[in-house]
Amino acid sequence: MLEARGLVRTYRLGRAEVPALRGVDLEISEGEFLAIMGPSGSGKSTLLNLLGGLDLPDAGVVRYRGVELSRQSREALAEFRGRKVGFVFQTFNLIPTFSALRNVELPLVFQGLSRRERRRRAEEGLAQVGLESRLRHRPGELSGGEQQRVAIARALVADPEVLLCDEPTGNLDSASGAQIMELLASLNRERGITLVVVTHEPEVARLAGRRVLMRDGRIVSDGSGEG
Amino acid sequence: MLDSVLLAFHNLRTRPTRAGLTILGVVVGVAAVAALVAIGQGMQRSVQEQFRAIGYNTVVVTPGGADAGTSALGAAADRFSSLPTPVPRGGGTGFPGAALRRATSVPLDRIRALPEVVRAGVIRTETAFVTSPGMSGLGVLRVTGVSAGIFDDFPGYFPGFAVDQGRGLAAGDGRALLLGSAVAADLGVTVGSTVQIEDQEFTVVGILASTTASGVGITYGNLNLALFVPIEQLSTLFGSPERFTLGLVEARTGEDVERVAEVVRTTFTESGIPVSAVTTRELSARITAVLGGMQATLTAIAAVALLVGAIGVMNTMYTSVLERTRHIGVMKAVGAKDRQVLGLYLVESGLLGLLGGGVGVGVGAALSGVVGASVGRAFEASGELASLAGTFSPRMEAWLVVGALAGSFLLGAMAGALPALRAARLRPVEALRHE
Numbered sequence: 001m002l003e004a005r006g007l008v009r010t011y012r013l014g015r016a017e018v019p020a021l022r023g024v025d026l027e028i029s030e031g032e033f034l035a036i037m038g039p040s041g042s043g044k045s046t047l048l049n050l051l052g053g054l055d056l057p058d059a060g061v062v063r064y065r066g067v068e069l070s071r072q073s074r075e076a077l078a079e080f081r082g083r084k085v086g087f088v089f090q091t092f093n094l095i096p097t098f099s100a101l102r103n104v105e106l107p108l109v110f111q112g113l114s115r116r117e118r119r120r121r122a123e124e125g126l127a128q129v130g131l132e133s134r135l136r137h138r139p140g141e142l143s144g145g146e147q148q149r150v151a152i153a154r155a156l157v158a159d160p161e162v163l164l165c166d167e168p169t170g171n172l173d174s175a176s177g178a179q180i181m182e183l184l185a186s187l188n189r190e191r192g193i194t195l196v197v198v199t200h201e202p203e204v205a206r207l208a209g210r211r212v213l214m215r216d217g218r219i220v221s222d223g224s225g226e227g
Numbered sequence: 228m229l230d231s232v233l234l235a236f237h238n239l240r241t242r243p244t245r246a247g248l249t250i251l252g253v254v255v256g257v258a259a260v261a262a263l264v265a266i267g268q269g270m271q272r273s274v275q276e277q278f279r280a281i282g283y284n285t286v287v288v289t290p291g292g293a294d295a296g297t298s299a300l301g302a303a304a305d306r307f308s309s310l311p312t313p314v315p316r317g318g319g320t321g322f323p324g325a326a327l328r329r330a331t332s333v334p335l336d337r338i339r340a341l342p343e344v345v346r347a348g349v350i351r352t353e354t355a356f357v358t359s360p361g362m363s364g365l366g367v368l369r370v371t372g373v374s375a376g377i378f379d380d381f382p383g384y385f386p387g388f389a390v391d392q393g394r395g396l397a398a399g400d401g402r403a404l405l406l407g408s409a410v411a412a413d414l415g416v417t418v419g420s421t422v423q424i425e426d427q428e429f430t431v432v433g434i435l436a437s438t439t440a441s442g443v444g445i446t447y448g449n450l451n452l453a454l455f456v457p458i459e460q461l462s463t464l465f466g467s468p469e470r471f472t473l474g475l476v477e478a479r480t481g482e483d484v485e486r487v488a489e490v491v492r493t494t495f496t497e498s499g500i501p502v503s504a505v506t507t508r509e510l511s512a513r514i515t516a517v518l519g520g521m522q523a524t525l526t527a528i529a530a531v532a533l534l535v536g537a538i539g540v541m542n543t544m545y546t547s548v549l550e551r552t553r554h555i556g557v558m559k560a561v562g563a564k565d566r567q568v569l570g571l572y573l574v575e576s577g578l579l580g581l582l583g584g585g586v587g588v589g590v591g592a593a594l595s596g597v598v599g600a601s602v603g604r605a606f607e608a609s610g611e612l613a614s615l616a617g618t619f620s621p622r623m624e625a626w627l628v629v630g631a632l633a634g635s636f637l638l639g640a641m642a643g644a645l646p647a648l649r650a651a652r653l654r655p656v657e658a659l660r661h662e
Contacts, residue, residue, distance in 0.1 A: 049656045052560075054559075054560060054655045054656040054659070055654065055655070055656035074564070074565055075564050075565065075566075078559065078562055078563060078564040078565070079562065079564070081559070081560060081561070081562050081655070082561060082562015082563070083562065087560050087561070089659070093553070093556075093557045093560070093659065094557075095554055095557065097237065097238075097241045098237075106557075106558065106561055107561035107562050109230050109234075110558070110561065110562045110563045110564065110567055111562065115230075154561065155561075158561075158562065
């Protein structure tokens with residue numbers, strides 16, 4: 001469903017060129033639970049951003065159901081991000097001045113849905129992550145685990161096919177981290193949503209059906225076996 | 228759209244002090260412009276109303292007129308500003324050299340006899356030594372000679388004119404004097420008293436009611452300070468019967484007023500008096516044009532404040548874009564299109580402008596009221612220019628309010644255009660990485 005071919009991405013920091021990806025090939029099937037692992041700086045997040053259309057590669061292609069993302073207009077790319085994928089970030093990236101409900105509503109605002117419809121779906125989404133009693137709370141009034149659940153509800157509200165998670169438990173204590181991973185895994189299990197999780201925590205990766213290990217901008221191992 | 232507005236409101240509320248100060252910047256500019264336009268509109272309106280009162284089928288005759296057009300405009304502009312130009316004693320306001328060749332007099336009877344003319348009147352203003360038994364010393368005052376019946380024939384030229392005591396001037400009056408209430412009090416005279424003007428004694432036949440009415444283009448000054456005598460008496464006092472300050476000729480209904488003006492001009496010229504004769508419609512248009520020019524200049528100056536306000540909006544929007552870069556990244560990650568982000572920021576900056584415009588119009592209305600009133604009072608107190616006092620009644624027309632609101636929204640949106648464009652163009656991954 002999602003396919004990467006020969007991805008190269010280099011960042012320029014002043015004069016220095018920092019290669020983040022040096023040629024990555026990856027194929028992700030529908031319904032898969034994939035963990036991308038590796039030390040920091042290995043290019044995991046860069047790969048995730050390219051897969052979700054948040055960034056474009058310097059070379060190589062990302063295809064979503066055969067459609068090459070680099071060839072899409074900015075508008076079509078926004079559409080893709082809004083409807084086909086959901087992002088979950090390590091730092092939650094919630095709008096601090098919005099209530100949980102409005103944060104979850106946000107993707108639907110850009111789809112032009114009616115207020116009533118948005119509200120209904122956002123409330124539903126927050127109920128699914130167990131936050132039906134926290135609708136009016138702002139992110140600052142919620143625990144880290146709760147904030148991440150709001151973010152997950154936001155990622156799911158537009159009913160995407162793929163959930164791309166960048167260190168979703170990185171800012172959480174182990175108990176709430178485990179809860180979040182359980183939630184994500186159940187989405188994959190029960191709703192068949194394709195799940196890609198970037199992590200460096202082995203216990204998170206253990207839940208995944210497939211583990212990809214990266215080092216220095218390349219994939220060094222890819223398999224379903226332990227370790 | 229509604230969502231953008233709500234979101235924009237939300238964003239403004241999160242930084243109330245900054246939004247408030249930015250709005251204040253817009254308020255100052257909009258208020259200044261709105262107040263000036265309102266005052267200017269009030270002046271133009273009052274000029275037009277006054278000319279309408281005089282009647283649009285009236286021809287205004289002024290002395291001079293080698294080039295009728297420019298001198299009439301000059302005369303009109305002079306009279307509008309009513310600067311206290313010292314009138315040479317006994318010199319009249321006639322142009323020097325006018326009709327020196329032939330000793331003649333204003334051809335009022337010939338004008339009145341023209342078939343296309345209904346009525347005509349003439350005014351001559353001189354400055355004279357005036358004294359009375361009830362007054363120590365003597366004053367230098369403006370004395371206005373009028374042709375018989377002019378107050379009844381051209382009431383529009385004498386707004387607020389009403390005889391309070393005694394009677395008005397009548398045809399065949401000799402050295403009769405009709406004066407304003409304030410000057411009567413100053414001179415300490417009542418009906419029947421005598422007043423000495425230059426070396427002649429005049430009898431007070433009437434005193435006018437005190438009035439606050441005023442207008443543009445009035446040669447006799449403030450009605451409360453006016454001294455009216457039959458115009459023939461001024462010829463006796465100062466000679467030069469061909470001199471006059473202003474003539475008014477009403478064309479018969481249905482006549483082409485332009486053509487009547489031409490006939491009047493010719494009649495004067497044949498009497499050896501070069502004049503310009505202009506229809507009130509044209510005079511009104513010219514004065515309105517002069518006022519319009521003044522207003523445009525003042526407004527342009529005030530618009531600098533508006534520009535500063537706009538720069539304030541731009542500054543605030545740049546700051547918010549910078550501050551909310553991460554949020555923009557989030558919005559793009561969840562599917563916001565470039566134009567949606569652009570729209571959001573345009574609405575937000577437009578809203579800053581609109582709020583500033585709304586308050587600004589209100590402040591401008593209050594300001595123009597205060598300024599109009601105090602300038603009016605200052606003119607009234609000045610005596611000499613009191614005839615202008617009433618022209619400073621500002622008018623905040625509906626189109627001005629609507630225009631100011633729409634304009635300030637547009638101004639805000641335009642000021643926010645560059646920051647908004649920057650926000651819209653941000654690459655999501657870079658925006659998300661922003662600290």
